[in-house]
Amino acid sequence: xxxxxxxxxxxxxxxxxVMLFLMAAGLxxxxxxxxxxNLAHGSLFMIGAFAAAGTAAATGSYVxxxxxxxxxxxxxxxLVETLIIRRLYARxxxxxxxxxxxxxxxxxxxxxxxxxxxxxxxxTPDLLSGPVTLPGGIQYxxxxxxxxxxxxxxxxxxxxxxxxxxxGIQIRAGEVDREMIAALGINISRLYTAVFxxxxxLAGLAGALIGAIQSxxxxxxxxxxxxxxxxxxxxxxGSIKGALIGAxxxxxxxxxxxxxxxxxxxxxxxxxxxxxxxxxxASMAIYVLMAGVLIFRPSGxxxxxx
Amino acid sequence: xxxxxxxNAAILLGFIAVPLWAWVADExxxxxxxxxxxxxxxxxxxxxVALGLGGLVSLGHAAFFGIGGYAMGVLxxxxxxxxxxxxxxxxxxxxxxxxVIWLVAILASALAAVLIxxxxxxxxxxxxxxxxxxxxxxxxxxxISWPAYGGEDGLSIYIRNGFPGLNTLDPIQFYAIAFTLLxxxxxxxxxxxxxxxxxxxxxxxxxxxxxxxxxxRPRHLHLVAFTVSGAITGLSGALFADLNRFVSPTMFSxxxxxxxxxxxxxxxxxxxxxxxxxxxxxxxMEYWLDGVSDYWHIYLGAVLLGIxxxxxxxxxxxxxGREVAHD
Numbered sequence: 001x002x003x004x005x006x007x008x009x010x011x012x013x014x015x016x017x018v019m020l021f022l023m024a025a026g027l028x029x030x031x032x033x034x035x036x037x038n039l040a041h042g043s044l045f046m047i048g049a050f051a052a053a054g055t056a057a058a059t060g061s062y063v064x065x066x067x068x069x070x071x072x073x074x075x076x077x078x079l080v081e082t083l084i085i086r087r088l089y090a091r092x093x094x095x096x097x098x099x100x101x102x103x104x105x106x107x108x109x110x111x112x113x114x115x116x117x118x119x120x121x122x123x124t125p126d127l128l129s130g131p132v133t134l135p136g137g138i139q140y141x142x143x144x145x146x147x148x149x150x151x152x153x154x155x156x157x158x159x160x161x162x163x164x165x166x167x168g169i170q171i172r173a174g175e176v177d178r179e180m181i182a183a184l185g186i187n188i189s190r191l192y193t194a195v196f197x198x199x200x201x202l203a204g205l206a207g208a209l210i211g212a213i214q215s216x217x218x219x220x221x222x223x224x225x226x227x228x229x230x231x232x233x234x235x236x237x238g239s240i241k242g243a244l245i246g247a248x249x250x251x252x253x254x255x256x257x258x259x260x261x262x263x264x265x266x267x268x269x270x271x272x273x274x275x276x277x278x279x280x281x282a283s284m285a286i287y288v289l290m291a292g293v294l295i296f297r298p299s300g301x302x303x304x305x306x
Numbered sequence: 307x308x309x310x311x312x313x314n315a316a317i318l319l320g321f322i323a324v325p326l327w328a329w330v331a332d333e334x335x336x337x338x339x340x341x342x343x344x345x346x347x348x349x350x351x352x353x354x355v356a357l358g359l360g361g362l363v364s365l366g367h368a369a370f371f372g373i374g375g376y377a378m379g380v381l382x383x384x385x386x387x388x389x390x391x392x393x394x395x396x397x398x399x400x401x402x403x404x405x406v407i408w409l410v411a412i413l414a415s416a417l418a419a420v421l422i423x424x425x426x427x428x429x430x431x432x433x434x435x436x437x438x439x440x441x442x443x444x445x446x447x448x449x450i451s452w453p454a455y456g457g458e459d460g461l462s463i464y465i466r467n468g469f470p471g472l473n474t475l476d477p478i479q480f481y482a483i484a485f486t487l488l489x490x491x492x493x494x495x496x497x498x499x500x501x502x503x504x505x506x507x508x509x510x511x512x513x514x515x516x517x518x519x520x521x522x523r524p525r526h527l528h529l530v531a532f533t534v535s536g537a538i539t540g541l542s543g544a545l546f547a548d549l550n551r552f553v554s555p556t557m558f559s560x561x562x563x564x565x566x567x568x569x570x571x572x573x574x575x576x577x578x579x580x581x582x583x584x585x586x587x588x589x590x591m592e593y594w595l596d597g598v599s600d601y602w603h604i605y606l607g608a609v610l611l612g613i614x615x616x617x618x619x620x621x622x623x624x625x626x627g628r629e630v631a632h633d
Contacts, residue, residue, distance in 0.1 A: 105607030287444035
């Protein structure tokens with residue numbers, strides 16, 4: 001195990017974590033403010049990726065593709081919120097799970113109907129393709145560094161937005177006491193739609209960013225959605241800071257586990273069975289991490305008492 | 307309540323009449339379809355113990371369904387290849403006998419439910435939903451990356467397992483087995499519902515503080531309910547694997563958890579026959595809509611949304627009226 005390989009894997013883990021953060025931030029905001037569990041968040045991720053791939057194929061512009069993903073996902077989010085989710089605020093979580101599960105079926109089949117079952121591909125723009133040499137002589141793809149930089153700056157922007165702007169203050173107030181801020185004359189249903197659109201846009205952006213690394217296909221959102229759930233459970237539901245720390249933890253654990261565990265088992269058993277055992281355990285590592293966090297802190301690292 | 311009893315009787319009658327008609331008319335496909343409905347209904351009956359009686363929204367019941375399936379798959383795989391399951395310290399061989407497989411499936415999934423439940427029940431609400439989901443995914447990815455039993459490709463079992471005195475390859479006889487087990491599970495759940503434990507469980511769902519105040523720990527009740535629930539779902543997984551003579555990690559996937567939950571909701575949460583009607587409706591819908599359009603999941607999603615938004619209480623609630631003095 002060389003240091004270069006390790007640093008590469010740490011960067012991969014960061015990139016994965018940052019992408020998870022974009023998903024988890026929206027989920028955790030939507031849950032924190034509105035108390036809604038949104039399984040269809042993975043569909044918004046998929047919509048973003050398809051919008052980007054479609055736009056890039058039509059115009060050839062990567063910037064337009066990113067903007068298309070943001071706006072398509074935000075529009076889908078606004079539609080979903082005003083038509084369906086709005087009716088579910090007062091319902092229990094079971095109804096929310098079911099309704100958003102139904103939305104996944106509709107979105108997935110609808111996308112299959114529009115785009116077909118074959119995966120689409122989104123090319124990285126010329127400016128961002130190819131490797132770059134980092135200090136220490138490490139060759140690393142620029143595009144992945146771009147994702148890390150994007151994700152971290154969005155995280156920074158989000159912290160500023162929540163902490164400093166008027167809407168951010170309203171969002172935080174909404175998490176604490178919905179009735180009170182409505183009584184203070186804030187249009188709560190518009191705030192809800194705005195938060196939902198913001199979360200959806202972040203998910204769509206994540207989909208577009210990842211779409212250039214992997215293929216864009218129906219059902220790409222759900223595995224990410226479940227990892228995002230793990231992230232917000234670890235971080236504590238409703239906490240943006242928890243989402244960031246949880247996402248980086250999950251990203252690093254998953255990526256490093258897949259590299260390090262087979263090697264660790266290689267020390268005590270022969271190579272082929274070490275690969276098998278290591279790979280099987282690595283695929284479970286983040287869930288073990290989650291179970292471990294919950295044993296000591298049942299409401300997550302930064303969660304309040306819910 | 308009387309209308310609900312009539313409806314329940316009608317559902318049972320349907321589950322007897324349809325396969326008998328198909329048997330007489332020589333329509334083995336319809337029998338297989340009904341068998342599928344009965345087995346999935348059994349999975350739903352299992353989930354309903356946690357979801358309906360206990361109020362525990364588990365989105366990870368595919369874990370137990372899959373464990374039951376793999377209990378069948380692993381045992382039959384060893385039997386058909388004449389490989390012993392364990393050689394030391396004592397010899398355990400695979401088996402093709404259904405009752406043994408059922409027992410192993412029930413025990414294994416109950417054990418998994420105790421472990422998953424003990425961890426997950428430390429939390430509640432949304433956390434519980436997400437944690438059960440995550441445990442299901444954990445087993446899903448484990449089965450995919452563990453190559454000993456087929457990994458992602460799953461395991462094919464060439465001949466359906468046997469039951470003493472019956473020819474299980476005959477569709478109607480296999481249906482009889484599945485239906486009998488479904489009836490047994492319904493009887494068990496009805497007994498649980500009316501037992502002291504069931505009443506305590508219902509009160510713990512409605513008012514946990516008060517239950518704690520009279521000296522009962524809700525978490526213990528929930529753990530028992532979750533275990534019974536997992537065991538029943540595990541049994542249905544073993545039957546489902548036997549129906550298809552195939553097991554794969556798909557049984558563990560979260561869509562499976564979602565579908566089992568859909569059966570319960572379509573039929574009616576907490577109603578004894580809710581999952582039975584729900585799974586029959588689901589299978590019928592799948593059968594009809596699949597003929598209408600390749601994209602039948604869109605219609606399924608729309609129907610589901612309609613039920614959640616406008617028909618709370620599911621089909622049974624719609625037909626028999628909402629229960630009074632409930633929750």
